[in-house]
Amino acid sequence: MKSKVALTGREVRLGDNEQIISKTDLKGRIIYANRPFMRISDFAEPDLLGIQHNIVRHPQMPRGVFHMMWETLKSGQEFFGFIQNLTANGDHYWVFANVTPDQEPGGKVVGYFSVRRRPSARGVATIQALYADMLAVESNAGPARAIEASRAYLAERLGQQSYERFVLALQLG
Numbered sequence: 704m705k706s707k708v709a710l711t712g713r714e715v716r717l718g719d720n721e722q723i724i725s726k727t728d729l730k731g732r733i734i735y736a737n738r739p740f741m742r743i744s745d746f747a748e749p750d751l752l753g754i755q756h757n758i759v760r761h762p763q764m765p766r767g768v769f770h771m772m773w774e775t776l777k778s779g780q781e782f783f784g785f786i787q788n789l790t791a792n793g794d795h796y797w798v799f800a801n802v803t804p805d806q807e808p809g810g811k812v813v814g815y816f817s818v819r820r821r822p823s824a825r826g827v828a829t830i831q832a833l834y835a836d837m838l839a840v841e842s843n844a845g846p847a848r849a850i851e852a853s854r855a856y857l858a859e860r861l862g863q864q865s866y867e868r869f870v871l872a873l874q875l876g
């Protein structure tokens with residue numbers, strides 16, 4: 704269960720070569736978290752293990768982004784994206800995440816891995832504005848239609864380009 708914490712508006716930044724790594728089961732429950740994850744999120748290992756990854760969910764993240772993430776993972780593909788997360792004390796941190804299915808040698812997916820790096824400043828600025836618009840669309844559409852409306856809005860904003868190409872260009876470009 705995610706507890707409600709007051710947002711401080713303070714941003715915590717990852718170091719240049721720092722990576723936040725976690726591993727989950729098929730439902731997104733955390734089964735491994737590395738030290739940078741604990742340091743930056745301000746959660747201790749016992750707070751994280753066995754807990755749904757939405758423990759770090761930030762209220763300003765559009766639902767449509769997570770819907771797209773799960774859709775991508777369930778189709779067996781890896782997901783790249785900018786994510787804003789919340790720390791235990793209400794600070795926030797932006798990451799560029801690469802989430803991949805964790806496969807057994809026979810190909811069976813047994814969980815997921817996420818490796819997060821420091822995001823590009825240009826990427827965060829661009830994505831922050833886009834996510835704010837998606838959130839507004841979700842709020843106007845109401846809970847039942849939020850995801851559908853937000854996904855449609857994102858598709859319209861991106862045009863021919865996939866979200867993956869868009870974010871990779873922002874991060875690496």
Ligand SMILES: Cc1cc2nc3c(=O)[nH]c(=O)nc-3n(C[C@H](O)[C@H](O)[C@H](O)COP(=O)(O)O)c2cc1C
Nearest residue numbers: 727731756757759760761769786788802815816817
């Ligand atoms: C490997 C993996 C890593 C994830 N990392 C994050 C993360 O860093 N932040 C986050 O908010 N959700 C993350 N999620 C998605 C969450 O499981 C969840 O779908 C999301 O927080 C939305 O939660 P909600 O449905 O309660 O709104 C991750 C999922 C997986 C499988």
